[in-house]
Amino acid sequence: MADHRTSLFRSTSPGMDARIWCRLPEHLLEHVLSFLPLKAFLSLRSTCKHFNSLIFSPSFISKHSSSSSSSDSNLDSFLLLSHPQFRHRYRLFDTKLHKWRRQSICLSSRLSGLPSATSLVSISxxxxxxxxxxxFLVCSLLSRSSRIVNFPETPSPSAFDFITFVSSPNGFSLFMLSPTGAFLYNSRLHHWNRFDRVDSVLADSYHQEGVFFNGKLYFTTTEPFSIVGFDLETGKWERETIELPEELTFVRLMSNGGEKLYLVGGIGQNGISRSLKLWELSLNWVEVVTVPEMMCRKFMSVCYHNYEHVYCFWHQGLVCVCCYNWPEILYYKVSRGTWHWLPKCPALPEKCSLGFRWFCLIPQLHASV
Structure with a gap:
C-alpha cells in the first residue's frame, strides 16, 4: 500500500515528503480522494488495485456523493441522443463544453453481456x-455491473413504450403504466407489485414517463387536463386540486431533481398552439417565461401540432423540450432566462427521421444496481 502512496505523492517540492504522505491513514486518504471530480478519479483508478476497488466501497461512494452534490457544476454531464439506426451507438453532447463529442459511445462494448435485441428506455x-x-436490464456504466429484472406478467416489457425509472443511492424503482393497471418494481425488495386499474382519463398517458416529486410520480391526463399523482409508498392515486392555466392545448411536467415541479404547455384554441409557456409550481402555477415567437413557430412546425410526440426533461439547469421526429432540442437556460436551440448533431445521416430519443446522462458513483 505504501508503494502507490509514495509514487502518488512523489514531488520535487520539499513540502511533499513521500515518507510522510505514505503513512496517511486510509480513511483520510479516501476523504481526500472523494473531493476529486469524477473524471479525475476514474483516471486515477489505474494507479493501484486499492484505488480501483474504491468504486465498490459504500463508504467512499457515500463520501463522493456528498462532496459532488454540494457542487453540481463540477459534475460531467451529457445529453445522450438515441435513434433506432444507431444500433447501441449513442451520440453525446457535452453540456459543460457545449459541443458534440466526436466519437459516439458504444454501450455494447462497455457493458458485457448486453443482448443485441435491447433498447434503451430510461436513464436515472x-x-x-x-x-x-x-x-429489463439495469446497468451502471462506471462499475459495469448490472441486474436483470424479469417481468412476471403479460404484456412483456417490450410492449411498453415508456417506463418511469427512479434511482437513488439505496436502490431503484421501475414503474409502468398501462390502460389496464400499474406495475411497480422495488430493487431493495426484488419484488413487483400490481395496482388496480387506473383512472380512465389516464388511458392515453402510458406513452409518458412519470415525473418524480415529493415521493410521488406525477402524470398529466387527457382533456380536460389535470395532474394525477401516484404515491410510491402507499400505491394510491390522487388527483391534484391546483387549477392549471387556461387555454392549454397540451401539458408536460418535469422536476429539477425533485425540488421543484415545472409545467410546459401550449396555449391556443381548437387544439392548435399559438404560444408555448413555462410555469413553476408554488401555491399556484406561476408563469415563468414564454418561448419567443419565432422559436415557437419553428417548434410547432416540427411537431406538426401532433403533441403526443412532445416530451420534456430537466438537465443541469436546462429545461429541455423535445420532439421524437426532430433531432434538435429547444431548451431554456434557467440561470440566464434565455431560450436556445441545441446545435444539430453533425454525425446524423441525412435521411434520419422519427424515433429520436434524448436522455440526461450524469455519471455518478452512488448509482446503485
Missing part, C-alpha cells in the same frame, strides 16, 4: 435501463 442518476422481450 447514471443508471441505464434497457428493455428486452421478457425483462
Amino acid at each position: 442518476r447514471g443508471l441505464l435501463c434497457f428493455s428486452t422481450a421478457s425483462s
Whole structure:
C-alpha cells in the first residue's frame, strides 16, 4: 500500500515528503480522494488495485456523493441522443463544453453481456435501463455491473413504450403504466407489485414517463387536463386540486431533481398552439417565461401540432423540450432566462427521421444496481 502512496505523492517540492504522505491513514486518504471530480478519479483508478476497488466501497461512494452534490457544476454531464439506426451507438453532447463529442459511445462494448435485441428506455442518476422481450436490464456504466429484472406478467416489457425509472443511492424503482393497471418494481425488495386499474382519463398517458416529486410520480391526463399523482409508498392515486392555466392545448411536467415541479404547455384554441409557456409550481402555477415567437413557430412546425410526440426533461439547469421526429432540442437556460436551440448533431445521416430519443446522462458513483 505504501508503494502507490509514495509514487502518488512523489514531488520535487520539499513540502511533499513521500515518507510522510505514505503513512496517511486510509480513511483520510479516501476523504481526500472523494473531493476529486469524477473524471479525475476514474483516471486515477489505474494507479493501484486499492484505488480501483474504491468504486465498490459504500463508504467512499457515500463520501463522493456528498462532496459532488454540494457542487453540481463540477459534475460531467451529457445529453445522450438515441435513434433506432444507431444500433447501441449513442451520440453525446457535452453540456459543460457545449459541443458534440466526436466519437459516439458504444454501450455494447462497455457493458458485457448486453443482448443485441435491447433498447434503451430510461436513464436515472447514471443508471441505464434497457428493455428486452421478457425483462429489463439495469446497468451502471462506471462499475459495469448490472441486474436483470424479469417481468412476471403479460404484456412483456417490450410492449411498453415508456417506463418511469427512479434511482437513488439505496436502490431503484421501475414503474409502468398501462390502460389496464400499474406495475411497480422495488430493487431493495426484488419484488413487483400490481395496482388496480387506473383512472380512465389516464388511458392515453402510458406513452409518458412519470415525473418524480415529493415521493410521488406525477402524470398529466387527457382533456380536460389535470395532474394525477401516484404515491410510491402507499400505491394510491390522487388527483391534484391546483387549477392549471387556461387555454392549454397540451401539458408536460418535469422536476429539477425533485425540488421543484415545472409545467410546459401550449396555449391556443381548437387544439392548435399559438404560444408555448413555462410555469413553476408554488401555491399556484406561476408563469415563468414564454418561448419567443419565432422559436415557437419553428417548434410547432416540427411537431406538426401532433403533441403526443412532445416530451420534456430537466438537465443541469436546462429545461429541455423535445420532439421524437426532430433531432434538435429547444431548451431554456434557467440561470440566464434565455431560450436556445441545441446545435444539430453533425454525425446524423441525412435521411434520419422519427424515433429520436434524448436522455440526461450524469455519471455518478452512488448509482446503485
